[in-house]
Every structure is written in C-alpha cells, then in structure tokens.
Amino acid sequence: MRYEIEYRDHDLAQGGRRIELVGSPRSLVWPNICPNCGQPASERVRVRKIFRRSQGTRAAGRGWVWGYVIRSAEIPLCRECAERHRREETRPSTVRVLGHFLLNPLMIPVVGGAVFARVALEAGARSVGVRPPWWISVGLPGLLTFASAWSLLLAWRSTRFIRIPTRTQIVRACDFSDNLGNLLVGERHVYAIRNATFADAFLAANAARVFTAERRARAERTQLIAGTLLLGTLLVVGLLVYLGVL
C-alpha cells in the first residue's frame, strides 16, 4: 500500500457537485446527512489527507522530496456506511510504520545522543581529583539527552504521513481540497460531493461561506495590491541601497 499525496484541488474525486467554501472544514456547518447514501448520519468520521506543498530538493537517488501538509475533516456518515468504511479502511501495518521510523536518518542522532549522554554521565561520576564543574557533569549529559529526545520527536513527525490510512470510496463521497487561499485572503477549500441531497443541505447550511465570483474578484484585487506594495517597497529599498542612503 502506498500513501496518496494530492495537490491543491487537482486530484479531487471526479463527478458530483463542486462547492467552494471560505473557512476551514472545522468551521463549517455539516448537515446530518450521509454524503455516500443520503440517509441520516449517525456519526462523524475523521478523514485525513496529505497534500503536497512546495517543490522540494532533488535528493540523490530518491527522486523529488516534497514539502507536505496533512489536513483533516470530520465527515458525517450513517451507521452502515461508517461501519463499512472501518471494515474497508487499510491501516499501515505496525511493521511498516516501525520500519520507516527506525530506518529514518534521524535515528543516528537519537542513538548517538543517548550513547554519548551515558558516556558523559559515567565519565563525570568516575572522575577523581579535579572534579569538573556541575554545568559540565550535569549540563553535558542533559544537553545530549535533550538532543536525542528532540531527534526522536522529529523522526516521529517526519514519518507521520506513513501512518495515515488510505481513504475508502465511502469517505471520498465528500472529498476536500487543500487550502486554496492564504494568510492574506483567508482559508478556503473546494468540496466534491457525490450525493445531491447532502450537497444541497451542505450548500444551504453554509450559504454565507460560498466563494462567489465577487469574493474571487476581491481576493484577486487584494493579492494584486499586496504584490504591488511588496514590489514597490523592494524597488524603493533597492534604490536607497544603490544611492548609498542605506
């Protein structure tokens, strides 16, 4: 099993209705309808997706390395669909998760830090005659332990996409995109919805959040103004540097 990495709204589920709404999935009103079958929903199921962000560097022999972000949404489902989703969902095996974790290059500072912390602690305890100051005998092993623990945390975080289960066809009935906005114009996502009853209710419940043509024009204007201001500032600073004022 391979994990799926999507990009913006390019890989959304085909067909159905597309709705673009302002705000995070968490901030929206979710109708109590199952988007897979249209029956009343009985629970919410957390769905996580991996999105590719910036293009990373080309690592030797490993192809492209991408920056990525994990986004989640709580999708309403009826009992039957939720149970089927849980049955069909394939979670990565513990062996695979542990394998990725233990073979991570960050395990080198994890093990190295722990070993050297122990060596430093023992050397401090064994020393006779001139005793090292406390900040060396305690500080050095402490610092090494911290470095080891920090690397362990980073290793766990850097392999978190491995632990995300693949999405079933059931939860794909309400698919969502990455954040298509930014800090300047605010967050927004596109939703691809299979069931018409759910789509109508979802749209009605979040009517005030629809990303209309008017909102799009305003966002584009804001981007343009910000871009112009940034360019203007850079030009002025460049000119001042050139003239020797700065």
Ligand SMILES: [Zn+2]
């Ligand atoms: Zn259902």
